[in-house]
Amino acid sequence: MNGVIMNKExxxxxxxxxxxxxxxxxxxxxxxxYSHAVDDIAQESFIVAYKELEKFDQSLDFGHWLKGIARNxxxxxxxxxxxxxxxxxxxxxxxLIDSFELNxxxxxxxxxxxxxxxxxxxxxxxxxxxLLNYKYHKEHDSQEMSKVLGxxxxxxxxxxxxxRYKLKHCxxxxxxxxx
Amino acid sequence: MNSNKQQIKRFNALLALLLDNNLxxxxxxxxxxxxxxxxxxxxxLRDQLSIDHLLCQYAESKHNLETFVNTTFxxxxxxxxxxxxxxxxxxxxxxxxxxxxxxHATTPLGKSKVKTFKHYYFPWLMSGLSxxxxxxFSFQYVQNNLFQTEPSINKVxxxxxxxxxxxxxxxxxxxxxxxxxxxxxxxxxxELILAEGFLELEFYRGAQLKISGPAKINIINQEHIxxxxxKVMTDVPxxxxxxxxDTPNSEIIDLGTEIGVEVLANGQSKVxxxxxxxxxxxxxxxxxxxxxxxxxxxxGERKSSWLNSPTLANxxxxxxxxxxxxxxxxxxxxxxxxxxxDKVLKNPDLVTYYDFEPNDKTPRILSNLSRYGAExxxxxxxxxxxxxxxxxKSALNFKRASDRVRVELDNEMASFTLATWVQxxxxxxxxxxxxxxxxxxxxxxxxxxxxxxxxxxxxxVMGLNSLNNGAETYRHSPFFTLADSGTWYHLTIRLExxxxxxxxxxxGEKVKESEIVNPSKYWKIGSASIGNWDNTLLSKPxxxxxxxxxxxxxxxxxxxxxxxKSLALAD
Numbered sequence: 095m096n097g098v099i100m101n102k103e104x105x106x107x108x109x110x111x112x113x114x115x116x117x118x119x120x121x122x123x124x125x126x127x128y129s130h131a132v133d134d135i136a137q138e139s140f141i142v143a144y145k146e147l148e149k150f151d152q153s154l155d156f157g158h159w160l161k162g163i164a165r166n167x168x169x170x171x172x173x174x175x176x177x178x179x180x181x182x183x184x185x186x187x188x189x190l191i192d193s194f195e196l197n198x199x200x201x202x203x204x205x206x207x208x209x210x211x212x213x214x215x216x217x218x219x220x221x222x223x224x225l226l227n228y229k230y231h232k233e234h235d236s237q238e239m240s241k242v243l244g245x246x247x248x249x250x251x252x253x254x255x256x257x258r259y260k261l262k263h264c265x266x267x268x269x270x271x272x273x
Numbered sequence: 274m275n276s277n278k279q280q281i282k283r284f285n286a287l288l289a290l291l292l293d294n295n296l297x298x299x300x301x302x303x304x305x306x307x308x309x310x311x312x313x314x315x316x317x318l319r320d321q322l323s324i325d326h327l328l329c330q331y332a333e334s335k336h337n338l339e340t341f342v343n344t345t346f347x348x349x350x351x352x353x354x355x356x357x358x359x360x361x362x363x364x365x366x367x368x369x370x371x372x373x374x375x376x377h378a379t380t381p382l383g384k385s386k387v388k389t390f391k392h393y394y395f396p397w398l399m400s401g402l403s404x405x406x407x408x409x410f411s412f413q414y415v416q417n418n419l420f421q422t423e424p425s426i427n428k429v430x431x432x433x434x435x436x437x438x439x440x441x442x443x444x445x446x447x448x449x450x451x452x453x454x455x456x457x458x459x460x461x462x463x464e465l466i467l468a469e470g471f472l473e474l475e476f477y478r479g480a481q482l483k484i485s486g487p488a489k490i491n492i493i494n495q496e497h498i499x500x501x502x503x504k505v506m507t508d509v510p511x512x513x514x515x516x517x518x519d520t521p522n523s524e525i526i527d528l529g530t531e532i533g534v535e536v537l538a539n540g541q542s543k544v545x546x547x548x549x550x551x552x553x554x555x556x557x558x559x560x561x562x563x564x565x566x567x568x569x570x571x572x573g574e575r576k577s578s579w580l581n582s583p584t585l586a587n588x589x590x591x592x593x594x595x596x597x598x599x600x601x602x603x604x605x606x607x608x609x610x611x612x613x614x615d616k617v618l619k620n621p622d623l624v625t626y627y628d629f630e631p632n633d634k635t636p637r638i639l640s641n642l643s644r645y646g647a648e649x650x651x652x653x654x655x656x657x658x659x660x661x662x663x664x665x666k667s668a669l670n671f672k673r674a675s676d677r678v679r680v681e682l683d684n685e686m687a688s689f690t691l692a693t694w695v696q697x698x699x700x701x702x703x704x705x706x707x708x709x710x711x712x713x714x715x716x717x718x719x720x721x722x723x724x725x726x727x728x729x730x731x732x733x734v735m736g737l738n739s740l741n742n743g744a745e746t747y748r749h750s751p752f753f754t755l756a757d758s759g760t761w762y763h764l765t766i767r768l769e770x771x772x773x774x775x776x777x778x779x780x781g782e783k784v785k786e787s788e789i790v791n792p793s794k795y796w797k798i799g800s801a802s803i804g805n806w807d808n809t810l811l812s813k814p815x816x817x818x819x820x821x822x823x824x825x826x827x828x829x830x831x832x833x834x835x836x837x838k839s840l841a842l843a844d
Binding site for chain 2: 106107108109111112115116119120121122123124125126128129132133136137140141144145182183185186189190193194206207208211212215226229230231235236247248251252254255258259261262265
């Protein structure tokens with residue numbers, strides 16, 4: 095019987111992870127967490143959620159609950175000593191946590207955000223796609239990209255900002271129409 | 274203005290550095306100061322970081338996602354087990370009240386300090402797994418260029434849905450009030466108690482079992498049950514030969530037949546073979562084959578005494594009533610529905626009523642029976658006529674991506690009630706339509722079922738895009754799992770404009786009540802699709818229903834709970 099319960103619990107919990115991980119991970123990054131530490135904090139958030147699963151009211155939004163857990167974990171980073179910190183800067187994280195209260199936001203279906211992002215990337219000019227490829231696929235920093243592309247590092251950084259800005263608007267259009 | 278432009282320019286320069294991990298601490302302070310009085314810059318700061326990580330996720334692979342999911346679950350499970358272990362130790366210690374000095378150190382507060390898995394191994398495990406995952410991902414995807422070419426189709430490791438059921442309920446008849454058995458429900462291994470009435474089960478291996486209440490059964494697996502008390506009848510086709518019924522004093526192996534088995538209150542059992550052959554064995558190991566027309570009473574311990582007290586075929590005559598009762602129940606349900614239909618048609622608030630009964634002269638028109646008549650008729654596209662929730666009731670089956678019913682309903686409704694009979698075969702899309710207005714314009718309503726995950730769990734979803742206060746989505750879960758595939762549900766949505774309340778009902782019972790946070794002067798349907806969605810988005814996401822609809826009513830008023838219960842024929 096325990097096996098059956100565990101199996102069901104596994105299915106339910108892994109389906110929760112699949113559904114909410116994309117939003118949660120980008121949310122955590124938005125609190126000023128180092129990109130490479132985002133997955134660690136996301137995993138810890140899911141672990142806390144799993145331990146506390148019995149306390150979760152199923153009629154509420156699971157994504158909202160998870161974000162609350164992640165906020166607390168990120169807040170704890172501020173108190174850690176410098177070598178253990180997983181946030182870029184204490185003041186920046188405090189600022190981001192204090193500036194944005196935890197509001198209900200639509201939870202999109204599994205892969206929906208990534209699928210929408212994919213559609214948005216397809217609409218970009220070739221040059222922009224090339225920049226994204228160097229930055230996110232080949233994981234070049236702006237100095238390395240500068241050498242390859244013959245542009246200044248500042249120009250590259252600002253171009254990437256503009257591309258992200260465009261993508262944000264495109265995502266809002268694709269996802270914001272409703273659920 | 275110039276200074277503002279300059280500030281934005283400076284902000285952008287600093288933010289770009291931050292995203293490149295090249296911002297100095299003093300520059301962080303400057304970035305915050307520039308953003309703290311400007312909501313737009315604040316939002317940009319957060320959004321740039323979030324999109325940055327979403328792009329990282331896009332660049333990574335589906336395999337990465339699966340590893341993330343599985344690693345997270347494994348870590349969560351490991352820690353839960355570890356904590357249980359910890360709790361057990363602490364309990365054991367407090368029970369004995371004598372800490373073992375070899376494994377504990379006493380703190381100044383006198384509490385045991387246990388070196389835990391969490392404290393010692395968890396960080397190492399996390400780092401180890403993260404590193405392993407990084408190496409694996411880098412290796413796997415180093416040559417794949419997602420931003421310039423189409424992504425390659427990667428083999429996705431998917432944890433499949435596991436159906437732990439062994440049988441489904443094919444028929445229920447004359448059950449006691451409050452009984453939870455429903456046609457289409459999945460039966461799991463375990464005890465099954467039927468107080469009264471009949472239950473017909475279809476086991477996954479092909480055997481059919483009719484149970485007459487009162488009866489108590491322990492279901493072992495797809496081909497093995499224990500009858501503890503009461504009467505059952507089997508119908509075992511060739512493919513299901515070997516279906517076994519244990520009784521307290523015998524074991525009956527069905528070798529392709531129709532048999533009746535009864536366990537009396539004193540634990541004695543009887544078997545009567547109507548067709549075919551069974552192999553019976555009592556608890557002392559005596560066994561024999563029993564053929565058509567023979568009956569055995571397992572009261573005697575010796576094999577020779579078994580046939581001396583044969584059972585009679587008419588002791589199982591009650592099962593013959595099942596067909597008649599089924600027909601009667603179906604016609605009663607249909608009769609009840611016809612009476613309801615008359616009542617509903619007299620309701621002055623009825624805007625649209627599709628009874629989903631085919632009209633021979635116009636088979637591709639979904640007739641509206643309300644006073645708006647042909648004005649609200651729907652056009653059936655692709656969907657095929659099929660059977661409804663009870664014998665005699667029709668439905669439209671929506672299967673292909675193009676199947677739908679097109680409707681045009683121009684009423685503006687301050688309050689409304691929507692009711693439908695729907696059968697879900699599976700949730701194929703992220704969102705699966707019941708009734709969706711074209712696009713999602715101010716005033717529009719979207720009634721659908723969302724798929725919670727690839728495992729097929731569902732949520733009832735009502736999207737309301739108000740005239741002036743934006744869109745909001747209201748949900749109810751849990752609703753529907755793959756095990757519920759093929760089950761008919763009566764669903765109702767009620768919006769009370771006066772109190773700004775939205776209620777959801779399943780089979781006449783209220784399951785969710787929410788305050789409407791985006792009130793609207795009125796709501797409308799306009800051009801819409803039943804079982805699908807027409808939208809103007811470039812990506813054109815599919816939201817077609819895989820299932821059937823047997824009725825849809827739209828009222829220009831918030832109906833009371835009792836009336837809604839009657840719509841579900843549950844009163």
